[in-house]
Amino acid sequence: MIGRLIPHPLLSVTLVVVWLGLVNTVTLGNLLLGAFLGLVVPMITAPYWPNRPRLRRPLVAVRYVLVVLWDIIVANVQVAWIILFKRNADFRSHWINIPLDLRSPEAITVLAGTITMTPGTVSAMLAADGRSILVHCLHTEDPDHERDRIKQRYERPLMEVFE
16 A cells, blocks of 8 residues: 555655755645655656666665765866866866666666766766766866776766665
């Protein structure tokens, strides 16, 4: 019964939190509307998620989120410094092909989103076979190091969480 009422508990909680963040005011009415959205949206979309992903290691997922938030803060400072103090001639932009060990579509989506959310990098294209992702780096002296950093810092924890 609970599984039918709340088919995706994490999505339900996320929708409530996002709704409260969007309205920027915690009132009983906003909380009730957020709870309503958190119940109705997952129920309506449940048939489209027959094989929803399972988070195998939730604590690793929490650590991953904290690492990504820290990296976003650091990358913001780095990109600001690059934009303000580097001459255009000194930019070392690179396209980097990152081979993927991930196979879960959800994990690959999270990885691509993480790369794009981090200032200075953009995930541009996923290979048709899903085995690599093309990333553009605003500035890097060593593309191989950047590739290894993404695999170590982001892909490895996502493999623990999703696969």
